[in-house]
Amino acid sequence: MRKKRVGIFGGTFNPVHLGHVRAAAAVQKRFSLDRVLFIPSHIPPHKEMEEIVSPRDRMRMVELALRGRRHLVPCPIEIRARGTSYSILTLNKVKKIYPHARIFFILGVDAFLDIETWKEWERVLEQCLFIVMTRPGYRLGEAKGVLKRSFQDEMLEVPRSVRIHERLFSTFRIFLVPIDALDISATDIRKRARCGESLKGWVPPSVEKYIREHTFYEKRRSKNKDAHGH
Numbered sequence: 498m499r500k501k502r503v504g505i506f507g508g509t510f511n512p513v514h515l516g517h518v519r520a521a522a523a524v525q526k527r528f529s530l531d532r533v534l535f536i537p538s539h540i541p542p543h544k545e546m547e548e549i550v551s552p553r554d555r556m557r558m559v560e561l562a563l564r565g566r567r568h569l570v571p572c573p574i575e576i577r578a579r580g581t582s583y584s585i586l587t588l589n590k591v592k593k594i595y596p597h598a599r600i601f602f603i604l605g606v607d608a609f610l611d612i613e614t615w616k617e618w619e620r621v622l623e624q625c626l627f628i629v630m631t632r633p634g635y636r637l638g639e640a641k642g643v644l645k646r647s648f649q650d651e652m653l654e655v656p657r658s659v660r661i662h663e664r665l666f667s668t669f670r671i672f673l674v675p676i677d678a679l680d681i682s683a684t685d686i687r688k689r690a691r692c693g694e695s696l697k698g699w700v701p702p703s704v705e706k707y708i709r710e711h712t713f714y715e716k717r718r719s720k721n722k723d724a725h726g727h
């Protein structure tokens with residue numbers, strides 16, 4: 498029997514946007530993943546805290562964005578754990594929840610370029626498979642340069658014509674996957690919200706409504722009560 502396939506898609510999701518949803522849906526389909534867990538970080542280790550909305554609200558927006566999508570699943574494990582979110586801890590937790598599954602760590606090429614700054618990054622690489630996706634402004638090939646030789650040998654670029662077969666997983670660990678990525682970032686969305694511009698086509702309508710109702714990103718001050726310990 499084929500092992501269950503579970504994707505971990507972590508991020509600040511401040512806010513979640515259609516670029517995230519499109520990318521996760523594309524790799525879910527391409528790799529026949531049984532589910533992709535969207536895991537908002539509690540306190541992201543790499544991001545400045547200005548303009549970040551509370552973990553609870555980022556989680557809520559992920560739930561709204563994924564409503565009706567069977568394979569894309571909101572997952573609160575980092576938010577529940579509180580404190581700083583580290584991929585190695587998250588990976589271990591997901592492995593405990595799905596002890597028999599093949600776990601895929603999903604991320605954009607921009608995020609992969611920073612991998613050597615992650616806590617215990619080599620262990621993360623060794624303990625699961627990686628799906629590195631296109632992101633506008635970056636070339637997928639850039640991912641090849643960041644790792645030492647032993648990991649480079651385990652990388653495989655999978656053009657759209659290549660069928661993802663189970664046997665690839667025993668030879669390769671890091672898959673570079675071209676997708677039709679949308680040129681959207683949460684930074685752009687926060688700017689648009691601050692200027693009062695429409696978010697149509699950037700976030701799902703339910704998320705835009707939530708942002709408006711809570712007046713997120715409208716002023717230059719932090720809304721992250723949890724992260725500041727208030």
Ligand code: ATP
Pocket residue numbers: 507508509510511516517520603604605606607608630631632633678679680681682683684685
């Ligand atoms: P910010 O602009 O605040 O830095 P972001 O839009 O990059 O945010 P994150 O929550 O930091 O969003 O990203 C989470 C993950 O989603 C990362 O792996 C990132 O590479 C990926 N990602 C974000 N936007 C896109 C996109 N438009 N296409 C493909 N992947 C994306």
